[in-house]
Amino acid sequence: MKNQKLITKLNRPMSSWPSILGREGPISNAYRLATQYVNEGKPITAVEVNKVLAFSGISISQDMLNEILSRPRLNFPNLDSSTIKTDKFLQTIGTVRGKIQVPGVYIWTHLVTGDMYVGSSSKLARRLIGYFNNNHKDTGKLIPLIKKEGVGAFNLQVIPLTESYTANQELCLEQYFLLQPKFNLNTLRVVNDYSGARAIPLYMYTKDLSELIYSSNIQEDFIFKLKIHYSFLSNSLKTGGAYLDKYVFTDKPVVGAKESNMSIEDINLMLDKDRFELQKNKGRKVIIKGIEGNKDTIIFDSVSSCVAFLNNIAPSNKSTLRRHIESGKPYNGYLCQWDTTKSDVNSSIIDKSIEVQVTHVPTDATAIYPSFRKAALSFAPDYITTGPTLKVFAENGKLFKGEFKITILKDKK
Template sequence: MIMVMFLLHNMTNMNIFNNHTLTNKWTGLGLVASTTRYFSTSITKPIKYKPEALALDHINSGSSTTSSVINKMLLNQNMSVTDSKLEELLKVKGVEFDLPIITPEANTLFSELTGKSMYKGFFGVYMFMHMNTGNKYVGSSNLLRRRMDYYFKYDELPMGGKLLPTLKKEGLSAFKLMMFKLDSNKFSVRDALILEQYYLLNKEFNTNTLRVVNAGSSKGTNMFIYDLTCKITYYKANSKIELKRMLKMHPETVKMYLDSKIPYTNKFLLLSFPVTSSSMDLNKMSTKKLLEMMQEERKKLYTLGTRRSISVLLKIKEGNMWVTENYWGQNLNFDSLTSCIKYLRSMGLKMKRDTLSKYMKTEKEFHNFMCKYSDNILPNDFKEIGHIIDEYKQSKDKDLVMKNKKKPMLVKGDNFNIVFNSMTDTIKYFDSMNIKLDRKSLYLHLKDGKPYKGYYFNYK
């Protein structure tokens, strides 16, 4: 049975999945972020921003969700919504499907809403409801057809979260599906994330484990998983979130290994670009089989106690003031990054793990030291692949500098929301506030998305 459902404002309306009626009161919608400039010349400590905690607090409060509430949750993701846009989004019609979709009529309508191909289609929001318990899950996608194919092939998926294990145990027939296709003439892909965020702040969607959307995953950054010779392409992903869902690779882990020349579990290379000499036959190994292979390698490293213990090499350069001259030019081997950090700290050089990891990934010297992962973990013929990775990173950095040199920047903070024409203008403005900010540190703040003295920096 196919039933078109309407979500309308200021009237008694059927809840999208329940039989009882609810009264939606969309009154007193909050204002969007103020453009009034309030700032202090004194240096303040960074505000600790925890959107997931804010979302849970809002859900538990029972307060209505307005545009200002959503903007607060998405403060560090360069997204916001106005009252009028949110109102328009909430008027979008939803279409309910019984699962699995088997009738010709249902398949035709499903294709009209999602697209006929996983590579070309429509964006929007989808919801699953477990019929026996009423538990609900909401998500969004820039390609609804591809996302639905992902769920419909649940047998091949890793069993993370709450939805997928239930799908595997009880099958599609235990659920109903609701689709919200957004009109591309009125809305953008990011509006789908806004609508998803609205529903995530509703306690009824208790199958979602995360209550704040991740705008980064919609950017579609390609990632490739190769063997150590880059002759075999095991997997191509469109985002870090996909790698987490499909192969149980944490986004921070992906960030560490991507384009770093460090083998993941000593078996795989993660690159953000295709290697032309590689075989691109991605169908030789199923996702399930690849996950099993990775899990086996992880298990081996856990058993040996070496999963996080990758041997590193510390080069001592000439002119190093932390050691005596007779150590200049020597290379010290350590069985792990931790032991290397302990050595540096024993000399009085304070070094955080994340900082040293960044230096290693960019092959940057610090205090006349150079730290890198040992070549012993790489195959003998890796030199050529290493050169390819280096050349790509160099060209990427040059392109990024040229692209972002005069790109507008959006800076947000408490009662602060200003767009600057360029990075230079941003630096000059904060310099006038006695807040030190140079180009290098600004790049880092843009990259990690973390607050600096209470301000968030994003490209417009």
């Protein structure tokens, strides 16, 4: 993170990724394997399912897969808006607000073409009723087709998983079906409804989407390993804006994109070079100095990067920042001025009287900040905290939010 000189320490080799991230390599491997299995058209077993889902830590035994596939399935033919009110549906699937929520897998089959779609949910009633009431977003192939032709153009088959159910069993079964070519209404071939808030697939592509640079199922990988601030990730996902004018981030894979297969070290070297070139070719550096008890001084490579930092404190923009630089008036708690010195591109922190280390205990990912204030800002917008609060956690040794260890590395005061 060039704004706050985020220093990433990869304490384990890449061979340790499975134990750190709960998967075998980047999530792109899962899509590569899934595409391979679909194209081969061979019989799918638990082995293939587990290989694809290795990144998520989800798996199923062959015996359990066989047992589930042998169970009777619920068929709902002659569909219409009243189907969800029938005794059969209510007694086997239930209602949205029912005390007992049935998990399972469902299969839509288009009566005319035979095209099929498979999905799963831990709450089948909510998911299926959403199709009948047109509550789902108009994405993919299935939902637009249902809205165009109505549910009556389909047959619905459901596999409830109430017996011998274990967590994520519905995802394993859905993945089993997704690896079969006949489910051609599915646009994604890897399940994307993982349990756990950290399961958020993210991809980094070249600006023209021709090459996949990096992917991960854990957003913190981009922040801690590639030194990319959350605000840049969020902005690119929302607006399609390019990071360093060269890269974009998406939450879905781009079909046909070439994979770079670069190591983390090589990607970081490339990004450092791109940051240097951007600074050299774009704008002037900005120095901001804290006031009212905040003694931090930070140098930014451009007006844009300074505004991105200030936006973590209060809404900011380039024009207002420039006016405050020219007038000498404080802006969001800082005195701002142009940098007239020739400093090293990576020397973004001037005040080095203190260093605060933040370690994400579950992954061993580590970042170092020049102050408790910078460390606190790095958690936004997921967690809103302050420097003094983090200092308390550093002094008492307790984990912040139950998973972040705060340590003072250097304090000359």
